[in-house]
Amino acid sequence: MEFKDKVCVVTGAGSGIGREIAWAFATAGAQVVAVDRDLATLDRLTQDAARAERPLHVRGAVCDVADAQQITCTCDEVVAHFGRCDVLVNNAGILRRGALQDLPDAQWDQVLDINLSGGFRFARHLARNMIANGRGAIVHIASIAATQTHGGCGAYSASKAATLALSAQMAVEWGPHGVRSNCISPGLIETALSAPFYAIPGVREQRERLVPLRQIGTPRQVADAALFLASDAAAYINGHNLVIDGGLSHALIAQVPRPETA
Ligand code: NAP
Numbered sequence: 001m002e003f004k005d006k007v008c009v010v011t012g013a014g015s016g017i018g019r020e021i022a023w024a025f026a027t028a029g030a031q032v033v034a035v036d037r038d039l040a041t042l043d044r045l046t047q048d049a050a051r052a053e054r055p056l057h058v059r060g061a062v063c064d065v066a067d068a069q070q071i072t073c074t075c076d077e078v079v080a081h082f083g084r085c086d087v088l089v090n091n092a093g094i095l096r097r098g099a100l101q102d103l104p105d106a107q108w109d110q111v112l113d114i115n116l117s118g119g120f121r122f123a124r125h126l127a128r129n130m131i132a133n134g135r136g137a138i139v140h141i142a143s144i145a146a147t148q149t150h151g152g153c154g155a156y157s158a159s160k161a162a163t164l165a166l167s168a169q170m171a172v173e174w175g176p177h178g179v180r181s182n183c184i185s186p187g188l189i190e191t192a193l194s195a196p197f198y199a200i201p202g203v204r205e206q207r208e209r210l211v212p213l214r215q216i217g218t219p220r221q222v223a224d225a226a227l228f229l230a231s232d233a234a235a236y237i238n239g240h241n242l243v244i245d246g247g248l249s250h251a252l253i254a255q256v257p258r259p260e261t262a
Contacts, residue, residue, distance in 0.1 A: 001028050001231045001233065002029060002231075003028040003029050003030035003227075003231070004028075004029035004030075005031060006025075006030045006031070007030070007082040007085050007086050008025040008030040008031070008032050008085075008086060008087040008089065008230070009035060009085055009088045009089070009122070010022040010025065010033070010089040010091060011035040011065055011089065011090055011091050011092040011118070011122060012036060012065070012091040012093060013034035013035055013036050013042070013045065014036030014037075014038045014041030014042050015038075015191070015192060015193065016191035016192065016193055016219060017141065017186070017189060017191060017219045017222050018034075018036070018091040018092065018141075019034075019041075020219035020220055020222065020223040021089050021091060021222070021223045021226045022034045022045065023045075023049075023056070023223070024223035024224070025087070025089075025227065025230075026056035026057060026058050027056060030057070030086075030087070031057045031059070031082060032057060032058045032059065033059050033061050033074075033082075034058050034059065034060050034061065035063050035065070035092070036060070036062065036063075037064040037065070038062075039060070039062050042061075042062065045058060045060065046058050046059070046060045059081075061077065061078075065092045065113075065114055065118030065119075065121075066113040066114050066118055068121055071118065071121045071122055071125065072121075072125060075126055084129055084133055085126045085136065086130075086136060087137050087138075087139070087230045088123060088126050088136070088137075088139070089140075089141070089226055089230070090118070090119035090122055090140045090141065091141040092115075092118060093115045093160075094111060094114050095153060095154075096110065096111055096154050096155070097152050097153060097154055098154040099151075100154070103154050107155070108154070108155045111154060111155035111159050112158075115155075115156070116159045119140055119163060119166070123138050123181070126138075127170070127174055127179055130174070130177070130178075130179045131174060131177040131179060134177065135178040135179065136174075136179040137179070137181075137182075137229065137231075138167070138170060138179065138180065138181040139181075139184060139226050139230055140166075141183075141184050141186065141226075142160045142164055142183045142241065143156070143160040143185055143186060144185045144187045144248065144249045145160050146160035146161040146163065146164050146185060146241075147161070147185075147249065148249050160185075163183065164185075167182065167183045167239070168181075168239045171239030172239065175238050175239075180234070180235075180237065181239065182229045182240045182241070183241040184226060184241075184244060185241055185242070185245070186222050187211070187217060187244065187245025187246060187248040187249065188207055188211065188216050188245070188248065189216070189217040189218065189219060190217070190218065191219055198216065204216065210248060210251060211246040211247065211248045211251070212246060212247030212248070212250070212251055213246035214246075217246060221244060222244055225242055225244050229242060
């Protein structure tokens with residue numbers, strides 16, 4: 001996939017899936033603006049990019065996506081520096097566990113601020129530039145939790161379900177201006193953060209057994225999907241939710257005992 005000189009903004013790019021997405025766009029020739037609230041992780045990313053065999057163009061931007069003012073500044077800087085934005089990947093997200101009946105307002109607000117409102121604000125700002133240019137692609141990283149909720153995940157599922165609806169609305173409102181909006185819903189993806197959990201004996205095997213492809217996904221597989229949805233190869237794909245879960249979200253019904261297996 002070719003993104004030579006395209007300007008791509010990726011949020012939550014300091015670690016995990018976002019880092020892999022930023023790296024993948026940069027490797028494909030893009031000028032990447034890697035957004036994260038953590039300067040140290042961004043520094044590691046930009047230094048790795050500068051040291052790569054073929055130097056990659058990655059610029060770090062410290063920004064808390066829960067802070068509307070910081071988002072405005074970051075987006076203004078992107079447009080002032082590059083003159084345009086071609087691709088936005090709304091990836092920054094958090095999961096805070098807790099039973100709904102005990103969920104404090106502050107935690108509900110924090111998850112929605114980061115997972116939903118932050119993505120809306122980034123898209124709103126950068127879509128103005130995309131609309132003026134008559135083209136652009138927005139990819140939101142949602143989750144299979146948007147439709148397959150698991151207990152105790154607090155506001156997470158609600159924030160991801162709302163992301164699907166918001167993306168569809170963007171697709172309808174901004175499609176006539178040449179701006180596409182799509183979602184990716186990853187399933188079980190192993191990142192540096194979840195690696196210690198997978199190192200617990202039995203966890204990987206237990207989880208793999210539930211996935212029809214019998215594998216845990218990788219950040220690179222999510223990044224490949226983001227590249228595709230942002231590319232011209234997906235020029236007629238708008239308002240879609242691409243599920244990347246090895247078939248997991250279709251597997252529940254297979255767990256139900258049947259007369260022949262009971
Ligand atoms: P991760 O490793 O925790 O990476 C998320 C990145 O976003 C971190 O660098 C984090 O920084 C940053 N971030 C969090 N809050 C932020 C804020 N307010 N402002 C700026 N940056 C912020 O998580 P991940 O597993 O790669 O997840 C990435 C996305 O994929 C999320 O939207 C998540 O919901 C979604 N997802 C993940 C999985 C999975 O299995 N991993 C499955 C489905 C969906 P800090 O380290 O400072 O928090």
